[in-house]
Structures are given as C-alpha cells and as structure tokens.
Amino acid sequence: MTDVRILGTGAYVPERVVSNDEVAAAAGVDDAWITAKTGIRERRWAAGDQATSDLAAAAGRAALRSAGLTAEDLSVIVVATSTPDRPQPPTAAYVQQRLGATGAAAFDVNAVCSGTVFALSAAEGVLGRTGGHALVIGADVYSRILNRADRRTVILFGDGAGAVVLGASGGQGPRVRHVALHSFGDLSGLIEVPAGGSRMPVDETVLDEGLQYFTMDGRGVRDFVGDHLPRLVKGFLHDCGVTPDDIAHFVPHQANGVMLDSVFAGLDLPRATMHRTLTHYGNTGAASLPITLDSAARAGAFTPGDLILMAGFGGGMAAGFALVEW
Template identity: 60%
Template sequence: MITTGINRAARSTSAIGIVGTGSYLPAHVVTNAEVGEPAGVTDEWIFGKTGIRNRRRAKPDEATSDLAVIAGRAALESAGISAADVSLIIVATSTPDSPQPATAAIVADEIGARPGTAAFDVNAVCSGFLFALTTAEGILRAADGDYALVIGADIYSRILDPADRRTAILFGDGAGAVVLGRSGGGELLAGRLAGYGADRDLIRVPAGGSRIPPSMETVRAGLHYFAMNGRGVRDFVADTVTAGIRTFLVDAGVSAADLAHFVPHQANGRMLEDLAGQLEIPFERTRTTFEELGNTGAASVPITLDHAARAGAMGTGDLVLLAAFGGGMAMGLTLLRW
C-alpha cells in the first residue's frame, strides 16, 4: 500500500493541484434495448440492476488514443496552457491502441508535445486514473516540473462479449483528463494506492498476453473477452473499499461530513448508492455520470470530475474525495481541495 500527503510536514510547501479538466465522449449513444437484446435482458432489468440507461460507443475507426487526445486538448484549454508547457503525460488505460508502443506516446505526438516529453501508460484497470494521478504528482514534486497531463481512456466495447449480461450491459467508451500544476489554490492533499492480488481473478481478460498468447483457438473460445465475477466485485467494494475509504479519511483527519463532493468510479449505480450509504456520504454530494454513460473504465472518474466542474458544482476550497476500484484487484483514493 502506498500513501502520500497525509504527513504534511514531509511535503513541499508548493501546492500541486488540478488546474484544468477535460473529457470526450463518442457521439454514438447505445441504449439498454440495444445491449440488452443479445444479452437476453430488458431495458427494465438493466436499469433496475445498475441504474444505467445509456452508454457511448466509439466509432470503428476510433482508437483509445483518439479519445485521449481530444480529452487531453480540452484539459489543456481549460488550464490555459499548451502542450509545449507539459513535461509529463500519463495515460491510464487497460484497452491500449496496441501492446506497444504506449498509448501515451501516440497522444504526446498528436497533441504536439515537445520532443523529449516523458510519456507512458499505467494499467490498474478501472483504478488506473488515480494511480496515474498520484504518480504524476510525485514526479512533478520530485523533478520540480511545471505541468503534467493525466488521462484516463478506455474503449471497453472492443473487449466485451455481447451475450454476457454480467458485462455487456455495464460499459461505455470515453476519456477524461486533468492538468496538474503549481496551482496557487487547490491542492492534492493525500492519496492512497492499494493492491489485492489474491483477488485478481475477479476481473480479467484471460488471453492475449504471454501467459496465454493469442491464437485462433483462444479467439474461438472467447478468451479475449473481458470477464468479471460481479458478486465477488460487489463484496470487494462492500468490504475492502468501504473499509479502505474510512481508514483513509481518518488518517487524513477528515470526516465524511467534511466532504463537499464524492467522485467514485462509476461501476454500477446501485453499488454506488450502497457505497455512499455505508460511508454516510449523502448521495446528493456524490457526483455521477453512470446513468447516461455507464462504466467508462479508467475514464470514469476524470469524466465525472470534468462534468461536475463544467456544471459549476465545484466551489473554491471544496474538499473532494476521488475513489476508484478495479481489476487487480486495486483501489486508488485521492483527497483534494478545489
């Protein structure tokens, strides 16, 4: 487990915070009826189980980097800087354009970053954005950098089995981004990253790597599809994630009542209602996008944060808790002041 920022005396006095946000969603809206038919379930069943009504789907010629580039440009514009001002680019994704090169390298070139700008990917599945955010903050602080562009982007529609009602109904495609910089105002106050490898089989894509290389046989067997133990994931969130957030807040000297905004990974609306209730965070303070966008993987937290910021929901000085969980299993938490 990695924890940052709770020992204030050990940190630099120069505040690093989010100075810009952005997001991008494909235009194609996919309804519950469209995903429900091949999965053998109805619109009513999907909404009752998940709270999701729609999700977005990338065009056939759109790759993860395409979504990330547009979200990244929006965040740069929001921050009032250019790509040339960025010293670091991190893309969190578990659906990269290809195994190599890093999707971040493609993004760096497409947005016009300076030659030599550090760019790499992070894969902590749906927790990836917060792993990338904490990593970027540490690098900026250690290297005395000015700005970092951190992007979460996924196209899960490419790895879903349309007949699997446990997964096909949940996911949408999208990208969200933030710019980190010496804010002079808001600040990342604390972060915690944790992994639970013993539970790694709860979420997986079995084939396509060095353990089970791609072949005609693996494709025919459907081993390149995303697979999830839904009940196991729900138990993980109810037990491990809930306890982890409680401990994190205590260690940071913050109570749930102090939080102006809770921005969780948009895994499943019913799950988030339970999580907020267990944490005693009023649901009206929980920022959500799941009803119209579904679960957008590593993009869900930055998309939801961007939507809240652009809607004017975030006030100067507000305490914000970002929380994500996903395959690995992994959990990422970030406390920030807006």
C-alpha cells in the same frame, strides 16, 4: 509533499449513443432489466476508426484549454488505460504525438478502473522532481473487448476519456492534498481478460472459446467493494486529518448505479453529494473518475474550499483515493 494543483479538467465521449435496447437483444435481457440492475440507460461506443489514444487526446486537448496551457507546456503525460491501442508502444506515446507535446515524457499506467488515481500519484511524483505541468488522462474503449452475449458485462460498459492538468508551482487552483493506493493481487481473478498477453497468446483455441473477452465475477466484485471500501475510506480520511463530515463531494468510479447507492450509504458521508455520469455514459473504466470530475466542475458544483473525495476501485483488485481541496 509538492503542492500539486489541478489547473484544468476535460473529457471526451464518442458520438455514437448505444441504448439499452441495442445491447439487450444479444444479451437476452431488456431495457427495464438493465435499468433496474445498473441505473444505466445508455452509453457511448467508439467509432470503427477510433482507438483509445484518439479519445485520450481529445480529452487532453479539452483539459489544456481549461487550464489555459498548450501541449508545449507539458513535462509529462500519464495515460491510465486497460485497453491500450496496442500492447506496445504505450498509448501515451500516441497521445504525445497527437497533441504535439514533444517535450513531455509519456507513459501508461494500468490499474484498470482505479487507474486514474494511480496515474495521478505517478504524475505527482514526477512533478515533485521536475516541476512543470502534467497531463493525466484516463481512457478506455471497452466496446472492443466485450462479448456482446455476456449480459454480466456488455450492459455495463461504455467508451470515453477524461483528463486533468496538474501544476507543481503552487498558487491558485484546487489542491491535491493526499493520495492513497491499494492492491489486492490475491483477488486478481475477479476481473480479467484471460488471453492476449504472454501467459496466453491469442490463437484459434482462444478465439473459439472467447478468452480474448473481458470477464468479471460480479458477485465477487460486489463483495470486494462492500468488504473493503468503507474500511479503506475511513482509514484514508483519518490519515488525511479530516472527518466524514468534512467531505462535501464524493466522486466515485462509475461501476454500477445500484452498487454506488449501496457504497455511498455504507460510507457515512453525511454532508457529501455523490456525483454520477453512468446514467448516460455507463462504466467507462479508468475514464469514469475524470469524466465525472469534469462534469461536476463544469456544472459549477464545486465551490472554493470544498473537500472532494475521489474513489477508484476495480480490477487488480485495486483501490485508489484522492482528497482534493477545491
């Protein structure tokens, strides 16, 4: 396997802070209820003139600065998103244009909240053939697809983008030691946006019934995570040749704070510190993993040699894991 290193990280969240009080009114709940159910106190929502590509490009610039590289150094850009600017072209094409990365191939990956790990794997494969540098971005603007009256979803989601720059030349920097991807299509109905694609184009009936909005079976998602994640993580660590005691940091998808506490307890990682950003940013979809990785890295949480377990899980249903040696 190509020796792929993380050369830099970056993140961007919109300026607008949306409190629990703001989302609670239309959803028929209050701040205390949201905090108790989710651990989220606020989130960021994009401005009216911001699309997913704008957030993604800002995070990409931050990651390039961290890596000491320019857009001209990139050979590939992969954007993980389930809220693209448009159905076509890929959001990555807009990001390429905004960054001025004229020599980079650019494409999207949609694995919903696991998307950044899937994109990381895709970029690793490209670098194995071409060498050079890759920019992997997770970005989502969920505020545009939320039903503000649906308390199951509107309280959870925020907008944001996170990014990592990868290099295939070896040498110094955190090493991506292993990646594993899983999909469970028989559970695809647990998280979805019913309309807007070729199965159900948007028309007046769709709009009347609100089928253009994001929907989630919260109980089904919790059951999926509880039933699958501990087993998958145990198998992943075994395949990597490490033990739970070896993991120093756990960087999970920021789904829900209460869920994360339950997940972390069930993983039995006795030495690991779990990192969170959801208190202030909410669930930012594919962006949550790279935002949280960047936050911890910039806070100096990682030391050389630390093993970091990154875990994405969500719609598809899907799960993706990456083991990084800092």
